[in-house]
Amino acid sequence: MIIPLIKGLLLTIxxxxxxxxxxxxxxxxxxxxxxxxxxxxxELQIGKDGMDQCIACGLCAKVCPxxxxxxxxxxxxxxxxxxxxxxxxxxxxxxxxxxxxxACPVRAIILRDTFELATYExxxxxxxxxxxxxxRKRNIQYTRKxxxxxxxx
Amino acid sequence: xxxxxxxxxxxxCVKIFIVFSVIQLMIISMIWFExxxxxHMQVRLGPMRVxxxxxxxxxxDGIKLLFKEDIIPSKANKLLFVLSPIMTIIPALxxxxxxxxxxxxxxxxxxxxxxxxxINVGFLYIFAVxxxxxxxxxxxxxxxxNKYSLLGGIRSSAQMISYELTMGLSLIGVVMLTxxxxxxxxxxxxGNLWNIILQPIGFFIYTASAIAEVNRCPFDLPEAESELVxxxxxxxxxxxxxxxxxxxxxxxITVSALAVTFFLGGWQGPFLPPVVWFMIKLACCLFFFIxxxxxxxxxxxxxxxxxxxxxLLPLSLFNILVTGFIMVIKE
Numbered sequence: 001m002i003i004p005l006i007k008g009l010l011l012t013i014x015x016x017x018x019x020x021x022x023x024x025x026x027x028x029x030x031x032x033x034x035x036x037x038x039x040x041x042x043e044l045q046i047g048k049d050g051m052d053q054c055i056a057c058g059l060c061a062k063v064c065p066x067x068x069x070x071x072x073x074x075x076x077x078x079x080x081x082x083x084x085x086x087x088x089x090x091x092x093x094x095x096x097x098x099x100x101x102x103a104c105p106v107r108a109i110i111l112r113d114t115f116e117l118a119t120y121e122x123x124x125x126x127x128x129x130x131x132x133x134x135x136r137k138r139n140i141q142y143t144r145k146x147x148x149x150x151x152x153x
Numbered sequence: 154x155x156x157x158x159x160x161x162x163x164x165x166c167v168k169i170f171i172v173f174s175v176i177q178l179m180i181i182s183m184i185w186f187e188x189x190x191x192x193h194m195q196v197r198l199g200p201m202r203v204x205x206x207x208x209x210x211x212x213x214d215g216i217k218l219l220f221k222e223d224i225i226p227s228k229a230n231k232l233l234f235v236l237s238p239i240m241t242i243i244p245a246l247x248x249x250x251x252x253x254x255x256x257x258x259x260x261x262x263x264x265x266x267x268x269x270x271x272i273n274v275g276f277l278y279i280f281a282v283x284x285x286x287x288x289x290x291x292x293x294x295x296x297x298x299n300k301y302s303l304l305g306g307i308r309s310s311a312q313m314i315s316y317e318l319t320m321g322l323s324l325i326g327v328v329m330l331t332x333x334x335x336x337x338x339x340x341x342x343x344g345n346l347w348n349i350i351l352q353p354i355g356f357f358i359y360t361a362s363a364i365a366e367v368n369r370c371p372f373d374l375p376e377a378e379s380e381l382v383x384x385x386x387x388x389x390x391x392x393x394x395x396x397x398x399x400x401x402x403x404x405x406i407t408v409s410a411l412a413v414t415f416f417l418g419g420w421q422g423p424f425l426p427p428v429v430w431f432m433i434k435l436a437c438c439l440f441f442f443i444x445x446x447x448x449x450x451x452x453x454x455x456x457x458x459x460x461x462x463x464x465l466l467p468l469s470l471f472n473i474l475v476t477g478f479i480m481v482i483k484e
Contacts, residue, residue, distance in 0.1 A: 005449070012194040012448045024198040 034113040039096045041114040042089060044131040045107065049079075052132065053108035056084040060100035060109055068093035069100060084128060091117055092124030112138075160263070168269050172249055180402040184211040187443050194447040215395065223391040226298055233296035238389065238396035241289030244282045245403035251275035252410045253337050255420050255427040267420070267428065268337060276334040279411065280321055283366070286404065287313045290375065290385050293397070297388035305384025308454070309368055309375030315461040316365040316372075322469035323358035326476040327415050340419030347418040354472045356416045358465055360441075363408040365461065367401065370446040374454055409438035 015021050025032045034040075047053035056073025072086040100109045114134060185200070185208060192199025200207025225234055255267030272278055287310050294306015328334060330351060331342045339348075349356045365372035376384030386397045413419060413434040420427035422434075452460070 008448045009444065012444060015196055016190060016194045016444075019193055021196050022193065022198050023196050026198070026201060 034115070038113050039098045039111040041091060041117060041126070041134065042094070042100055042109045042111050042131070043114065043134040044087065044109055044128065045135055046132065052083050052128070053106055054084050054087065055082045055106055055108070057105065059103040059105065063099045063103040065097060065099065066093045066095050087128040087131065089126045089131060090124055091126055164263065164265060165269065172269060173246065176246060176249060176403060176406060179406055180399050181211045181215070183402050183406070183439065184214070190440065190443045191447040194444070218391055218395040221391040223393065226388050228298045229388065230296040230298070233292045235393075237289045237293035237296060238393045238400070239289070240292065241286055242396050242400040242403060244286040245400045245407055248279055248282050248407045249410065251278050251336050252414055253340050253419060254431045271335060271337045273333070273335045275336040276324065276328060280317065283407070284317060286400070293389070294385040299388050301382045302385050302387045305375045305381045305387070309385060312368070312372065312374060312457060313366055315458065316362040319358055319461060319465040319469050320362040320366055322466070322473065323355045323362060324415055325473050326352045326355040329473070329476050329480065336414050340414055340421065343418040344421055347416065349416040352416065352472070352476070354468060358469045358472065359412060359416065361465060362461070363412065364442070364445060365457070367404040367408055369405065369442060371449040371451050372457060373451060374457060405439065405442055406435070409435050409442065412438050
């Protein structure tokens with residue numbers, strides 16, 4: 001009966017004497033470590049030509065289980081390339097499942113580590129520019145990595 | 154003669170003032186230490202935001218409690234409701250009157266005992282006074298007109314009464330060895346050998362029942378937050394709550410001081426001045442309290458009662474028997 005009690009006491013004193021075992025993250029002061037495959041807010045990527053990577057195929061809107069994506073595409077007159085005229089993501093409804101990322105044939109939408117979604121307005125809809133801005137703010141050229149997926153056999 | 158009397162009075166008042174303020178300071182720092190130590194034992198950081206490493210947290214809490222609304226429930230018994238926090242904290246503080254925290258000191262030509270008063274029945278005084286604390290808790294539970302408070306109050310009275318018995322019996326062995334009820338004599342008798350070596354069973358029983366006596370984890374059933382909201386102080390707010398809170402810590406310091414006095418040689422120790430030794434031992438005991446709290450889960454109520462009546466009580470009687478037996482043989 002006594003031995004397990006002593007074992008417990010030893011465990012706690014060990015933790016106490018080694019302050020480096022603390023797992024607390026002082027959040028606003030230090031950023032939490034976020035896993036690379038963390039699913040945050042979906043972000044629209046920028047293509048090689050500086051335009052949206054998105055080709056407005058609408059697969060993401062189709063696959064979205066909570067119907068939070070609305071896409072309306074047009075064709076660019078000069079390059080004959082399709083791009084989204086309207087791309088809206090309702091962050092209130094988004095469940096961060098990542099199906100849009102899986103469905104996208106050109107890797108135009110990726111869920112990254114944005115998790116601070118609190119706003120002062122009662123408004124959860126992110127339009128195209130806001131979603132692109134998230135990528136722009138990162139200031140990293142993702143374009144090289146964003147080659148279209150090769151079709152699996 | 155009257156001049157001497159006045160000087161004695163002044164000395165007594167100064168001693169009381171110093172002891173009182175030191176206990177208050179210890180309570181405040183204990184709140185911070187407890188939160189920090191417990192947090193680190195549980196792989197957390199504890200308070201970090203108010204001041205460096207949360208050092209000002211107890212002060213912030215105190216100010217917050219001071220400015221909170223003081224609510225008295227409309228159907229509460231107002232007199233007892235106001236009286237019970239006072240009745241809880243006073244016994245916790247006045248127990249310190251008979252605890253010696255240092256040897257004689259010569260100051261300004263006067264011999265000053267570092268004890269507020271040395272009465273020859275200090276042992277009895279402590280148990281008489283600390284039993285009074287139960288009334289405060291029972292009254293708090295009853296007068297709040299709340300079933301959680303009432304249950305907490307009843308639980309704590311049952312628990313404290315049953316554990317006070319074993320607590321008293323565990324110290325009988327020490328009293329038998331010393332042959333005196335005065336705490337000064339008990340400390341002086343431990344000059345060569347601490348009582349913890351002569352009375353290991355007594356020390357164990359005292360530790361267990363002291364933790365139960367001050368309602369600390371793992372015996373904190375009176376304020377079991379998962380069952381009783383908060384126990385006897387559910388309805389209390391503002392400074393009345395703070396008084397209960399302070400009483401808990403004051404009680405903890407008191408039973409630790411008693412453990413130091415009865416078992417750990419009081420203020421005796423080499424090299425360092427007696428008061429420092431007393432404080433070091435006290436700090437170790439308090440650390441042990443926090444250590445226990447952050448390690449063990451709460452006991453069930455029937456387990457608590459069984460442990461007290463069926464294990465600790467026979468063991469303490471056995472301890473007294475063995476102590477007496479050995480003393481007779483030695484003679």
